[in-house]
Amino acid sequence: MAHPLSANVPDGRLQEKWDNYKNQIKLVNPANKRKHTVIVVGTGLAGGSAAATLAELGYRVNSFCIQDSPRRAHSIAAQGGINAAKNYPNDGDTVWRLFYDTIKGGDYRSREANVHRLAQISNEIIDQCVAQGVPFAREYGGHLDNRSFGGAQVSRTFYARGQTGQQLLLGAYQAMCRQISTGQIIMFERREMLDLVVIDGYARGIITRDLVTGKIERHIADAVLLCTGGYGNVYYLSTNAKNSNVTAAWRCHRKGAYFANPAFTQIHPTCIPVSGDYQSKLTLMSESLRNDGRVWVPKKVGDSRLPQDIPDDERDYYLERRYPSFGNLVPRDVASRNAKYACDEGRGVGETKLAVYLDFRESIDRLGKNKISERYGNLFEMYERITGENPYEVPMRIYPAVHYTMGGLWVDYELQSTIPGLFVLGEANFSDHGANRLGASALMQGLADGYFVIPYTLGNYIASTKLTDADTSHAAFVEAETAATEKLDRLLSIQGTKTVTEYHRDLGRIMWDNVGMSRTAEGLETAVGLISTLREEFWENVRIPGEKTHYNKNLEFAGRVADFLELGELMARDALMRNESAGGHFREEYQTEDGEAQRNDEDFAFVGAWEYTGQNQDPKVHQEYLDFENVQLTTRSYK
């Protein structure tokens, strides 16, 4: 195996590392900042906050997104909330506790120093967002309100109705707009990054396609920030927006950026179940619902009575039964797996029997319908629109769905990838959530990365790096552009018989069946084979309509599915390599007697960072060993 990777974590006590770092880095003179251009790909919480903040500091920022407006990034859909260690409710929260819960929730597969920094920064995020006009929920006295989320025993989640992501993103978007109006940010919407340009070993630019005209463009800068979100859509069905994809990250991976822990994916327990083959995406019902909803299935296998006809003593509130101290608020991976078990046992409910109940009857009786509607009104409405059923009257039917990807491009403490000058922020990196992410912590991480980490670490990079003069006529640009054009031409020339969606759906099925909630060595080996066969078939038989010179969604998606077909195989390999169960990665061979995940800290307390070695070559894994100096590795117990 190759050299272990070093994360460049600063010295000092855990609590002092971030300050020590800030004290020691090089700064860019204010007057010099405007001489530096930074490319920010993505306008979600990570990219939006980074672009706005860097522009405020004086850098020239070129910002890119796929959608027609930066405000539509996938972050807009986040519902439940954002964590911070403010301890406003005075219920015992501290920075340490937020750090500890996050490390533990991640099943001890994340880097202490990063997670601690995240917890430290969390409070500033809330301050910043409130100052921007984000309407977080308030108490009658005018103070901010909090609620609790899975995996925590304190109330530390700030929320804005059931649309926290929307309000946070609009805050970041508006901060961007302010910079766009002065020309400090140049916004390129409806653009897709197709490749990274590396000059003399440094990330110096990107190749994009204008999705309206099809024009291929070159953009040069002093650094590239990748804030392109997660890759959950490799499963075809997920709660991610349809445009979420791995392409930007994957093409950087092919250019030398290591891809870390790709198998660590999160299957969210509370989503609206699949209803048919035409299904195009899945809808999340926020985890916050588990605060007041009780999860159950009938005790009897094959019980087909209506839920209201099943008396209480014939219901199995299995989370409350198995995990008395956390009950319905166990972390996501635990809740999801238990739903799967209930359905595997034949106790699933609804038409497809692939669902469990989430029941509000008792809290409606206790708190009144108004209170419940105040808390979850828009979610209940959304549920009713999709299913045609009224959750005030009948329990919701829910089932787990792919939701978030903890894995991503490997980054060091400075959020820099293995390619100097390529920084990765937000869900696109692997950094803070280990093998399982706790609810309300992705929004926190995206904004921490963008508002408060990258302004320092990018400055340090720019101040300490001497880049050669280059422009977009450099051979590296020509080469990357040619390769991108050739790939599009090749895709269009195949003109086979199967559509992009059909291939995507096939891939999704392989992934869900073999690299999903429960994995085995045998299934993973099967998946590697099936995916590589499917990939070959795709390149011989895909049918893409239209031309490359106009708006052509199928062509866009074809490129993304081609990349998913490579990523999927890497995910299966990573899952196969990791002979343990940790968080969302559950290997059936490694479980305790009562079916809980069994970690192997002796052999697997590391980040697996994969190096691309060439088309159809076996990738190589590098290890970053995780040193736990401050927390003791225990078996996660939510009993």
Place this chain on the structure above:
Amino acid sequence: MSDSMTIHLRVWRQAGPESKGKFVNYTVADVNSHMSFLELLDVLNEQLIHAGDDPVEFDHDCREGICGACGVVIDGVAHGPQQRTAACQLHMRHYQDGDMLVLEPWRATAFPIIRDLVADRSALDRIVAAGGYVSVDTGSAPDANSILISKNELEGAFDFAACIGCGACVAACPNASASLFTGAKIAHLSGLPQGRPERKERAVAMVEQMQKEGFGDCSNHGECEAVCPKGISIAAIAIMRREYMKAKLA
């Protein structure tokens, strides 16, 4: 429970901004009543690709009514028949076997058509860039609880902040005015203490930008409120006018 239907579609097809468009008729068989309206378009497109035709282009992303990307005029109504529902959240159970749906893009001078049902709504972003923000640099914020906001005030502002920027209000307005969109942002920010210091400059700059983009004036038809998937109240427009007048008089 999941009945199968046949649905006829009459869809606006237009190759590019400069091309002439026309309606084309299609039929989709085996439509499941649990399907969403966009899934119906997906099924149509798969059918078209297999037949060697170009699929119907339409914008979409979240498919849960929050990103504002989708937008189709269905039988003359922006986002279709179900109130407070974006096109992506409309489900086929609201239709019957044999129904014919007429689909068109948003139509407005300020929204040039890109292709088929896809329109260019970037004018809305430029209205926000004109002043739809609070000028606060990262790092300079006071403790979040140092600004107290009553629950009522907060919820009132939130009702306006809920806008998803889809542009349905413009598409529905006989004058193609963007007043509901612009008013909602002005009302959100002037409704909160954080937004008040810049309220005058904001109202003037946003209203003037709206006019510059070629959106029409508001003449109180109320069609915007009726189609808004987030149910944003037309009160936003009154607030916008008041803010604008106060700023101009001062």
